Amino acid sequence: MRLITAIIKPFKLEAVKEAFQAIGIDGMTVSEASGYGRQRGHVEVYRGAEYTVDLVPKVRIEILADESDVDRVVDAIVGAARTEKIGDGKVWVTPVERVVRVRTGEQGHDAI
Amino acid sequence: MESINAADTAWLMVCSALVLLMTPGLAMLYGGMVRAKSALNMVLMSFAALAVVTITWIMLGYSLAFGASTWGLVGDLREIGLVDMLDQTYGVEGHKVPMVVFVMFQLTFAVLTTALLSGAIADRAKFGSWVLFTIVWSLVVYAPIAHWAWGFQGGQGGWIGDRLGALDFAGGTVVEINSGASALALALVLGRRIGFRRDPMRPHSLPLVMLGAGLLWFGWLGFNPGSALAADGTAAVALINTQISGAGAILAWLLFEKIRDGKATTFGAASGAIAGLVAITPACGFVTPLGALAIGIAAGLVCAWAVGLKYRLGFDDSLDVVGVHGVGGIVGMLGIGVFAATVANAAGANGLVFGGGFGLLGKQTIAVLGTMVFAFSMTWVIATIIDKTIGFRVDPEDEIAGVDTTQHAESAYDYAGVSGGSVLGAHPVSGQR
Numbered sequence: 278m279r280l281i282t283a284i285i286k287p288f289k290l291e292a293v294k295e296a297f298q299a300i301g302i303d304g305m306t307v308s309e310a311s312g313y314g315r316q317r318g319h320v321e322v323y324r325g326a327e328y329t330v331d332l333v334p335k336v337r338i339e340i341l342a343d344e345s346d347v348d349r350v351v352d353a354i355v356g357a358a359r360t361e362k363i364g365d366g367k368v369w370v371t372p373v374e375r376v377v378r379v380r381t382g383e384q385g386h387d388a389i
Numbered sequence: 390m391e392s393i394n395a396a397d398t399a400w401l402m403v404c405s406a407l408v409l410l411m412t413p414g415l416a417m418l419y420g421g422m423v424r425a426k427s428a429l430n431m432v433l434m435s436f437a438a439l440a441v442v443t444i445t446w447i448m449l450g451y452s453l454a455f456g457a458s459t460w461g462l463v464g465d466l467r468e469i470g471l472v473d474m475l476d477q478t479y480g481v482e483g484h485k486v487p488m489v490v491f492v493m494f495q496l497t498f499a500v501l502t503t504a505l506l507s508g509a510i511a512d513r514a515k516f517g518s519w520v521l522f523t524i525v526w527s528l529v530v531y532a533p534i535a536h537w538a539w540g541f542q543g544g545q546g547g548w549i550g551d552r553l554g555a556l557d558f559a560g561g562t563v564v565e566i567n568s569g570a571s572a573l574a575l576a577l578v579l580g581r582r583i584g585f586r587r588d589p590m591r592p593h594s595l596p597l598v599m600l601g602a603g604l605l606w607f608g609w610l611g612f613n614p615g616s617a618l619a620a621d622g623t624a625a626v627a628l629i630n631t632q633i634s635g636a637g638a639i640l641a642w643l644l645f646e647k648i649r650d651g652k653a654t655t656f657g658a659a660s661g662a663i664a665g666l667v668a669i670t671p672a673c674g675f676v677t678p679l680g681a682l683a684i685g686i687a688a689g690l691v692c693a694w695a696v697g698l699k700y701r702l703g704f705d706d707s708l709d710v711v712g713v714h715g716v717g718g719i720v721g722m723l724g725i726g727v728f729a730a731t732v733a734n735a736a737g738a739n740g741l742v743f744g745g746g747f748g749l750l751g752k753q754t755i756a757v758l759g760t761m762v763f764a765f766s767m768t769w770v771i772a773t774i775i776d777k778t779i780g781f782r783v784d785p786e787d788e789i790a791g792v793d794t795t796q797h798a799e800s801a802y803d804y805a806g807v808s809g810g811s812v813l814g815a816h817p818v819s820g821q822r
Contacts, residue, residue, distance in 0.1 A: 322650045324696045328589035
């Protein structure tokens with residue numbers, strides 16, 4: 278059992294969703310995030326005063342998957358979210374100890 | 390009541406409503422310019438001025454401004470509380486209006502001018518101290534300057550308008566330079582916001598700023614033409630000139646930004662509009678349409694440059710009352726000395742380019758300086774006394790947390806999507822958890 282977390286550009290969310298559908302993944306959790314990496318922020322000017330805005334809006338995707346599916350999911354995200362420009366984001370995978378479906382109480386693989 | 394002019398009366402009643410709307414408009418403009426954590430406080434400072442100055446004006450302010458003059462400096466106390474005024478009229482023969490209509494029209498100017506000052510002390514003022522300040526300032530600073538410029542009593546009235554003969558149609562001194570110089574004093578007494586020149590203090594809602602600018606423009610079409618105090622040809626000249634100057638200043642400001650910063654901005658358009666409307670305020674009834682265009686373009690360029698001064702000189706006039714109203718007012722007052730033309734208004738004068746020489750420009754300069762010195766020093770004294778006694782500035786923790794929650798126990802926006810718009814754990818009425 279793995280948790281795959283991805284930080285991507287907000288406008289790439291639709292492309293990632295379509296990529297998931299193409300490989301039969303039907304479920305994910307999406308949240309709005311902000312942050313910066315090597316690309317840093319951008320400059321805005323108000324009445325001539327320049328402000329560096331460090332935090333860039335991003336979307337965070339979280340998805341639970343069996344170990345055997347992890348590579349397909351990660352490839353789908355990376356393939357769909359890539360623009361080859363700075364600020365495309367990151368994907369990482371972490372081990373998950375236990376998963377329970379709230380409605381039925383099913384555990385592990387059945388809960389995904 | 391002796392015979393009144395119905396057209397003039399109707400026009401001034403409408404203008405009163407137009408100008409009154411400028412204060413809520415200013416509240417939107419200022420509210421959008423600050424960060425979300427102080428949006429309500431900014432709005433409320435304007436609405437508080439609306440309420441307070443309405444009362445101070447009818448109780449005492451009107452009398453100090455338009456009562457019989459003492460040495461051209463201030464009116465007397467005979468009109469206190471508008472007692473015995475309901476059957477009186479105001480105006481020259483043929484243009485008489487009920488006195489209380491004139492009182493109301495002038496009241497809306499006093500309200501707006503007082504509200505303008507709040508822009509200098511955004512994010513950091515104690516609300517109660519602001520209310521106290523508006524009471525004192527509207528009587529001690531605004532009313533005398535209104536008397537100076539507009540207390541016409543056959544040469545025995547206010548020193549700027551009636552004795553010196555400087556021209557101020559709708560408030561270049563009374564409203565604009567007065568608010569600019571007073572705002573500078575307020576900003577200096579309260580000091581800089583925590584994080585000034587370090588933290589980004591972006592306007593939290595530019596659409597709100599644009600709405601406010603639009604409402605101000607709408608109201609200005611009563612503010613300036615209404616100052617003719619008659620529905621006549623001079624009001625018409627003021628109307629078209631106001632429109633022209635606002636438009637010219639928008640384009641000038643945007644061009645200035647494009648050249649200096651690389652991009653034309655919405656905030657620049659709002660600022661340019663206001664700068665142009667400010668500058669034409671004293672001049673609108675005395676210049677030709679092309680003169681108005683010149684004044685508008687000049688105001689757009691000069692004010693776009695002037696709003697940067699606070700960063701270089703280190704005073705935190707947070708929303709640029711000095712840079713827009715003070716500087717724009719000076720551009721307009723001096724612009725009269727250059728562009729005034731008797732073809733626009735036979736009761737006016739000729740400025741430099743219409744063969745009037747430097748005489749008018751000199752009078753305009755004296756009016757500007759007199760207003761600046763009095764407004765700055767008196768405001769500095771009032772604000773300092775309030776600051777040394779009850780305190781004018783909130784505690785640093787409260788300032789960082791935001792004056793909306795710490796001064797008013799409210800927040801402007803509820804983005805609590807998780808709880809569907811209600812704050813988790815809080816219950817109405819009892820507040821029990």
